[in-house]
Amino acid sequence: MLELDDSSSTANDQADQYAAAASVKTLSSLVYGQAYTAQQDLRMVYHAISGAAVYQVGSQGINTQAIVDYAKQKGSVIASWTFHQRANALKQAAQYLLERKEEYYELAKATGCTRKDAWIDIEGGIGTLFAYSSLVRRELSDETALVEDAWIPLSQHGTFGAKHILSPKAGVAVHINAFNFPIWGMLEKIAPSLLAGVPCIVKPATEGAELTHAVVKAIHESGFLPEGALQLICGQTYDLFNHLNPQDTVTFTGSASTGQKLRAHPHLNAYSIPFTMEADSVNSAILTEQANDETINLFVREVFREMTTKSGQKCTAIRRAFVPAALLDCVQTRLIQKLEKVTVGDPSDDGVTMGALASVKQKHDVAAKVEQLSQDAEIVYGSHLRQDIKIQSPHPEKAAFYPPTVLVCRQPSQAENIHRIEAFGPVVTLMPYENLTELADLVARGEGSLVASIVRDSDENIESVVAKIAPWHGRVHILDAESAKESTGHGSPLPYLVHGGPGRAGGGEELGGLRAVKHYMQRTAIQGSPNAMTQVGHSWTAGAQVFEDRVHPFKKSFDELRVGERLLTARRTVTEADIVNFGCLSGDHFYAHMDKIAAAESLFGERVAHGYFIVSAAAGLFVDAAAGPVIANYGMDNLRFVEPVKIGDTIQVELTCKQKTPKQQRDPEQKPHGVVVWDIKVKNQRGDLVATYDILTLVERGA
The missing domain is CATH 3.40.605.10 (Aldehyde Dehydrogenase; Chain A, domain 1)
Structure with a gap:
């Protein structure tokens, strides 16, 4: 059965569309190793600009179990x-x-x-x-x-x-x-x-x-x-x-x-x-109370961009724009001035800056929603009722064009529709607020959104605004003169940031870096011995079995090393000369290391060695100086200084191969290598842990 998008089509139009159906392609479903093409219950999709039939969609008879x-x-x-x-x-x-x-x-x-x-x-x-x-x-x-x-x-x-x-x-x-x-x-x-x-x-x-x-x-x-x-x-x-x-x-x-x-x-x-x-949610933009002329322009620019980009058909687009009451008329004037320069029409034509909605059906839906919004607010620019906005297209009546539309609601606290209805197109409602309390209440009436933008003067403290609105949003975008130069904007979900929102926005999360990957994985608490944990996680766990060899681990290639392979180093006694020399070399003359009197009055009770000296001295104990498979130090993670090392203390290092990860070769001429994570434990003469961290090294591996 053919489903028509435009309910106002005449009988002749319908006849033309049915005839077109015989000549357009039917999109196949790409399932169970083949292209499955349905023959019945097909829905036609029309070109958003020309109105011509483009393709059909249907999946009747598809085997969902398969x-x-x-x-x-x-x-x-x-x-x-x-x-x-x-x-x-x-x-x-x-x-x-x-x-x-x-x-x-x-x-x-x-x-x-x-x-x-x-x-x-x-x-x-x-x-x-x-x-x-x-x-x-x-x-x-x-x-x-x-x-x-x-x-x-x-x-x-x-x-x-x-x-x-x-x-x-x-x-x-x-x-x-x-x-x-x-x-x-x-x-x-x-x-x-x-x-x-x-x-x-x-x-x-x-x-x-x-x-x-x-x-x-x-x-x-x-x-x-x-x-x-x-x-x-x-x-x-x-x-x-x-x-x-x-x-x-x-x-x-x-x-x-x-x-x-x-x-x-x-x-x-x-x-x-x-x-x-x-x-869908009624996302917000907020102009702060201390806004200056530059801030107002930033606010207007952001609202304008969200209205005209993708013809306002973004799930993150600004639907409600909150403005200090004294600035409402100014913002309205500046926004309309920018919108008057927009040319709506066929994007293939020169000079067109805004295209159409996705379908005629969507155009009718937006028009109906604007009608509902107008029960709470006055249409001050645009809408399908406006005749003086020209559409640059030979047959705009067949297309899905909808002009940028601005409404103003001067009594937002008494309104309902503007806080719950989203017109999914180039539509925004401006509304005034008197103070932070009223603003927070108005924002919350949206009952959860994907994103809100706060546009502020660069020196303005907006901590209280963020605290009030953050619980209702998945993302808060703060825009000022400083960030505007590089800001990705109000409506741009990014791979590393959470995309989603509470309440009306769905209550879910997408993206957000590794959070999204973890969403499709099962988190399981595994209990057992250190050896069991090492086996299951492919990463050495403290207390698990270790292997010692007369050959220094740094002389072994990536392939030769075993997880759990350990080196117990020689010992080194820390002297006053070590501390003084390291202080002079590094420039670190912190009193706890260099001032005997001040150190005696500190929680240490006497002078202690620099933490970074301990790390350096540890490297001197476990590193093999000769050329070998170890290419370079790749970094250090999880460094903690547990106990102070005092003059006369003796340190020793336990170096254990914790994890191995082969790296992909970017250059064919490059030697194959991998990353080895080493568990480092530095202990004193009493066996007390004084420092712990992971060292990462690049190590050559077989071809």
Whole structure:
């Protein structure tokens, strides 16, 4: 059955559209190793500018059980890959997509966006793959699972303890996405899922599904991911949820009403299947009370940008703009002046600065929402009622154009609609506030948002504002003259920052760096002996078995070293000359090291050695001076000075091979090598621990 987007079409228009249906392509679902193309119950998608039929979508007859089984039987091989293997595959796939980006820009024209708008979706999405790949290769060891914390002793003598370990869930991640970012919306979800070792099933919104289809097809063609790791359903999911189990995960981006229906699915509730939602919300921008002329311009610029970028169709776009009452008219005037310079029309035409919404259906929806908002506020610029805003297009009535629209609500405390209804387009409502108390109340009436921006004078203290609004938001963006030069802006979710929000925004989180990867993994507390922990976590645990050899560990290659291999060094007695010489060499003349009288009155009771001298002296004890497989010191982690070392104390070092991680060669001419983490324990003559830390070294390995 053909579903028409424009309910106002005439009988002739409908006849033309039905005729067009026979000539346009039907998007296939890329599932269980094949392209499945439905024949019935198809929905037509129209060009946002020309109104012409572009493609059809449908999935009737699709075998959802087979999709889930295929992911778990074939795609689950990704769980056996290490984090670095997954990250490298993602990086290669991202590079493959980047080389084909012009194909996606061409397809994006049908969604009505400008090239600048499409850049956010296309290159922003691909950039997210690169960012996550780099993050995982930099932060995680080359293992299949993640040891989350250090040894937690649970017994008196250290023979029993625990660690938390994160393992890939033995299931599938189902990602249901909105229409506004068909590429970025998918890639920002599958990146952490795949890096966690979990295969994905993606269901894009009908509008924009052609872009998602093109990217998934390209990823399949690239061959960098295992078969079954990524599947695509174009159309309805039908009974897909009924085939999921407690190891599976569902994420959703879209309207709050649809999200709530999905979240309440009886099968998801019966099996406690995690459901993460990112829903529409009435995000805010706040101009502070001490705003000067420059600050007002920054505020207006940010509101303007969020209205006109992607035609306001961003889940993070500013919907409510709070302004000190005395500045309301000024802000209104300046915003309208900027909007009057906007040219709405076909992005392929020169001079057009704002495109269309994604569909005519969406245009009608925005118009209806503006009508509801106008019950609380006055329309002062734009809306579909405004006739003097020119649309640069030969047939604007067939397209999904909606002009920038500004409303003003002068009594926001008495209003309701402006705090709960989101017109998902280039629409903003300005409203005044008198003081912080009123502002906090108005912001909270949104009942949870993805992001709020606070635009302030650079010297203004806004700590109290942040404290009041932070609980209602997933992100707070502070903008001033200093940060404006490099700020990524109000509406830009970043891979390293949490994207989501409480309450109406869905109550979920996406992105946020490694947090997102961990979301698709099971956290398990593993209890046992140090030897058991070492075996399970592939990382030596204090108290576990050690191996000693007459050959110095620094003379062994990466491949020859064993986790748990230990060196007990010679001893060194710390003298007054050591402390004086190190102070002169380093320039560190801190009284506790150099002033006998002041040191005697300190908590130490006498002069003590510099902590960094102990670290240096320890290196002198465990380093082998001869040329060998160790290439360089790569860094130091977790340094703690536990006890002071006084003049006459004798120190000794225990060096233990804690973990080994091979590194990928960036240059074929470079010698293969890996990172070895060494556990360092410096003790005094009484066996007391005086310093502990990890040393990382680059060590040559076999080809």
